[in-house]
Amino acid sequence: MASRDANGATWYVLRYEHDFVPRTPAPANPWETPSLGSEVFYDAGRHVLELLPQPSGAAMDPLPGIAVDVNGEIYRSDPSARAVVKRCCDGSESELVCERGVFARPAGLALDRRGLLYVADPIARRVVVVLPDDGSVAGVLAGGLREPVDVAVTPEGAIYVADRAAGLIVRFNSRFERCGDFVPRGAIGLPAEPAPIALAIDADGAILVADASHPRLLRFDPAGVPLADLHLAAAIQSLEGGGVALDALDKAYGRSAPRFLAGVCAPPHPPRDGGVRLAEVHRALRLLQLRLPQRFHACGTYVSTALDGGLPGTAWHKIEIDADLPPGTWLKIQAATSDDPSRFVDSDPAKVPPFEPFEDVTSCAAAPKVPSDVPDRLVQAAAGRFLRLRLVLGSDGSATPSVRAVRVFYPRVSYLDLLPRVFRRDAGSARFLEQFLGLFEHVFTGVEDRYEQFSRELNPDAAPLDVINWLGCLVDLAFDPSWPLARRRALVGAAMDLYRRRGTPAGLAQYIEIYTGVTPAILEGFLERPVTPPLVGVAGSVLGCTTQLARPNRFAGPEETLVRRFAHRFTVVVPTDDACDEHVLLPVIDFIVSANKPAHTIHALRPVRAESLVGVARVGLDLVAGTRTAPKTQLGGCPVPGAPPPPPSVLGQDSVLGNRRPGYLRPAGIELS
Numbered sequence: 049m050a051s052r053d054a055n056g057a058t059w060y061v062l063r064y065e066h067d068f069v070p071r072t073p074a075p076a077n078p079w080e081t082p083s084l085g086s087e088v089f090y091d092a093g094r095h096v097l098e099l100l101p102q103p104s105g106a107a108m109d110p111l112p113g114i115a116v117d118v119n120g121e122i123y124r125s126d127p128s129a130r131a132v133v134k135r136c137c138d139g140s141e142s143e144l145v146c147e148r149g150v151f152a153r154p155a156g157l158a159l160d161r162r163g164l165l166y167v168a169d170p171i172a173r174r175v176v177v178v179l180p181d182d183g184s185v186a187g188v189l190a191g192g193l194r195e196p197v198d199v200a201v202t203p204e205g206a207i208y209v210a211d212r213a214a215g216l217i218v219r220f221n222s223r224f225e226r227c228g229d230f231v232p233r234g235a236i237g238l239p240a241e242p243a244p245i246a247l248a249i250d251a252d253g254a255i256l257v258a259d260a261s262h263p264r265l266l267r268f269d270p271a272g273v274p275l276a277d278l279h280l281a282a283a284i285q286s287l288e289g290g291g292v293a294l295d296a297l298d299k300a301y302g303r304s305a306p307r308f309l310a311g312v313c314a315p316p317h318p319p320r321d322g323g324v325r326l327a328e329v330h331r332a333l334r335l336l337q338l339r340l341p342q343r344f345h346a347c348g349t350y351v352s353t354a355l356d357g358g359l360p361g362t363a364w365h366k367i368e369i370d371a372d373l374p375p376g377t378w379l380k381i382q383a384a385t386s387d388d389p390s391r392f393v394d395s396d397p398a399k400v401p402p403f404e405p406f407e408d409v410t411s412c413a414a415a416p417k418v419p420s421d422v423p424d425r426l427v428q429a430a431a432g433r434f435l436r437l438r439l440v441l442g443s444d445g446s447a448t449p450s451v452r453a454v455r456v457f458y459p460r461v462s463y464l465d466l467l468p469r470v471f472r473r474d475a476g477s478a479r480f481l482e483q484f485l486g487l488f489e490h491v492f493t494g495v496e497d498r499y500e501q502f503s504r505e506l507n508p509d510a511a512p513l514d515v516i517n518w519l520g521c522l523v524d525l526a527f528d529p530s531w532p533l534a535r536r537r538a539l540v541g542a543a544m545d546l547y548r549r550r551g552t553p554a555g556l557a558q559y560i561e562i563y564t565g566v567t568p569a570i571l572e573g574f575l576e577r578p579v580t581p582p583l584v585g586v587a588g589s590v591l592g593c594t595t596q597l598a599r600p601n602r603f604a605g606p607e608e609t610l611v612r613r614f615a616h617r618f619t620v621v622v623p624t625d626d627a628c629d630e631h632v633l634l635p636v637i638d639f640i641v642s643a644n645k646p647a648h649t650i651h652a653l654r655p656v657r658a659e660s661l662v663g664v665a666r667v668g669l670d671l672v673a674g675t676r677t678a679p680k681t682q683l684g685g686c687p688v689p690g691a692p693p694p695p696p697s698v699l700g701q702d703s704v705l706g707n708r709r710p711g712y713l714r715p716a717g718i719e720l721s
Contacts, residue, residue, distance in 0.1 A: 055461045055493055057365055060355050062437075063453035065092050068350060079354040079389045079436065087348030088441055093276020099344040099441050099448040101263045108260045110197035110212065110245040111337050113157035115165065116329050117180065123165060125154035132157070132167060134180070145183035150176060156198030156247070159326055160205060168196040168209065175199050175209055177224065191226030193218065198334075200247035200255075203324045206270065208255055210244040217244060217257060217272065230272025232257045246338060248331040256283070256331070263340050283335050344448045352437040354389040355456060361387065363431045363460035366486070368424040370454070374447040380440035381425060383456075385432030392436055401432070426486050427456075463489050508541040516540055523547070528639060531563065538562045551646045553618070559640050564633055566623055573617035616649045624655045 062068070068090040071081045084090070090097050113125030113132075122135040123144070130151050132144040144165075152171035159165055164186055167176045175189035175196050189196075195213035202208075205222035211229075218229040232242045246258035250267065254275055257266040265283060267275040357364065367381055384401045386392065391401055429435070437456060441449045463485040464471060464478065472478040505515045516536045520527055523543040527536055539546070539562055549555030553570040560568050622637060624630045634653055641651050 055489075055496070057457045057459065057461050059455050059457045061453060061455050062352060063095070063370075065090060065095075067352070068097050077389070079392045079434075082353050083351045085349040087345035088350055091277065094450075095452060097350060097439070097441070097451040099348050099443055102343045102345050102445070108245055108258070108340060110155055110170075110210075111334060113155050113168065113198075114333050114337075115157040115159045116326075116333070117159050117163065118326065121180075123157055123159070123180070125157055125167070127153045127155070130154070132165070144178070144180065146178060147183075147185070150178075150185060155196075156210070158199045158201045158207075158330060160201040160207075161203065161326060162205075166199045166201065166207065168199045170195045170197050170212070175207075187224040189220050189224050189226075191218065191220070197245055198247045200249050200330065200334075201327070202249050202253065202270075203327050208247055208249075210247045210257070212243050212245055212260070215242040215244070217247070217255065217268070219270075228272075230268065232259065232266050232268065233274075246334050248334045249327045250331065251328070256335075258334075258338055258340060263343065265340075280335065280338060280340055343445050344443045346443060346445065348441045350439045350441070350451075352454070354392060354434040354436050357433050357435065357458050360433045361431045362433050362435075362458055364427040364429065364435050365457035365460045366424050366426050366490075367437065368455040368457070370452045372450040372452075374449070376444040376446045377449040378442045379449050379451070380442070382438040382440070383427050383429045383435055384438070385427075385429040385435045387433045389434045392434075401429075424490065426483055427460075461489060461493070462486070508537045511537070511540075528636060530636075535563045546644075550644055556620070556641060556644055559644055560620075560622075560637055563640065564637065566633070568623075568637070569621040571619045571621060573614040573619070576614060617651070618645075618649060619652045619654050621654050621656055624657060626657075630655045 068082055068084065070083055075081050087100055088097060089100050112127075113123075115123045117123070120137050124133050124135070126133050126143075129143070130153060131146075132151065132154050133141055134144050135141045151167060152169050154167045155170055156168040157165065163180065165178050165180045166189075167178065169176060173190065173193050173195065175193070176185060177187040177189065178184065179186055189199075189207065189209065193209065193211050193214070195211055196209045196218075197212045198210040200208050207220040207222070207224075209218045209220065211218055215231060216229045217232055219227055221227050232244050243260040244257050245260045248256040250256050253270060255268045255270065255272075256278065257268065259266060264277040264279055267278055269275060362385075364383065364385060367383065369379065369381065371379060373379060384392065386401045427435070435456065435458075437454060439451065439454070441451070443449065462482050464482045471481060505511045506519070508516065508519065511519065513533050513536075516533065517527065519540050520536065523540065525539055525543060527539075539559070542558070542562060546555055546559055549558065553572065557568055557570055560566065620637065620641060622630075622633060624633060634655060638653055641653075645651055
């Protein structure tokens, strides 16, 4: 992907999967495909290049069970006492009343919208469903479970159980019947033997799974299809119900639990559905307690394809990196150039162009690190048509850098070209001066790019929605929220022309046509006013036909009545297809006309369809003479009683009014005289 900046420099952008993942099958030339070290991978779901997690020697243990009901009461598991403890809002605690031996070692807890409490019991290899009010057992989920350590319930009532020993996520329906399972093995670098230790239901219905040896949350759809992984930190930032969950953690486990906010003891249900709220709070409880292993490889490399500058001796300009560098991580950027791409894979190491600024392409510690607040750097390699980029991702093991995109600019934009040649007399000094001026070039080019971007956004054909709305405010255009982007762009583009013709029939018709795509007809009332008064008894004036008698008006004279009927009034005739079309179009057109018509005028909307009514139809608007079909038409005369009806005829095709004209109606083989 290539484009240009304000100074005419072109760039390559590496941001898609095919830019980072080696191609299969491999091309004939090795420099035509990228390469990845065994320590890095590209996450296609999140579109980032990262270090792979390193196998951890110590696996995480399951979370202590905790759940909150809609009344604000907290339930937590106590494995040592083999019981579930209930804590009320008044601070009192008591064991959940159950028969002796119901729980062997309670672990994960969950509540559903029916008020049932699910208790995972890994020792007994089952999930016990109890009624919290009296501790009676409502059901048991077994179905071949080996070590159920956690349980989660969706707002719809589906039950998911994490079976650590079996490495499965088992699904039960609301009748406690096992209806399927799946192996949580969707992530790259996941151990061959999964060990799920925690479950949660995400806001979009996805199943969040925490593995004992994986540094990220795994995501699956309800059927078990793998989705993109999720960072725990990102999941915590977007928590809903977090305040209630933090308060519950504090009351259940004391101040040793993680705390970020101060909560209150209140029912955790908003006006919306209680089942959804329960799922939100339980998800927050699990994520706020969760601590996943965070060990990554110390170093990993990526080498791009050979980027083509187009001309031999191309001076490559700079490299920009879009990446996240958490504390404890770093990134190194290197480039190698050559006019012959085959030299990148030459069998003779002495002929391979070195990655600047050093020749050791195997060490992770030799290249300079890129600070997180410096997103770009100049290319130090010599001029050459082709360039290969090498990224070195490093970490102390606690986190991984995440590279989203790389942009490589060419040819070199140097302010040294604007100075006299005397400044190039010494090569070393010229190189230093060029790099020094590059600092100013970076700032000034950014300013120029913003000016150009602003100019492009002023173009209605290219501006995004938010800019179009802003431009509409500048020219005082009112947009209905339902108006699509394409219509808004057309209106902003025609704004100057619309303002020149605002209030005129042509301007109103243009505005309506731009938005609806329908060409209306605007009929002004004064054009229908009689030109000369008709006189009764004069030839051509027939009482009841051309002349009508109106009711007398005691409050207005004839002249005022004539003005009220025809002056300052107009009708907008809108062609429509059906009643649904009228229901959608007429309110919008009425809004457009009301906002743009002269203030002293009165308008009326008249939808018309493909039909005609005697006394109402207007030729060219809702009446068309000369259709293709005529079911029964007879011109003149009377039908003969008992005789069959005459064949259909179509005016203008096989029926002509007036004298015949030679050549007008000429069927094959017939000459008309």
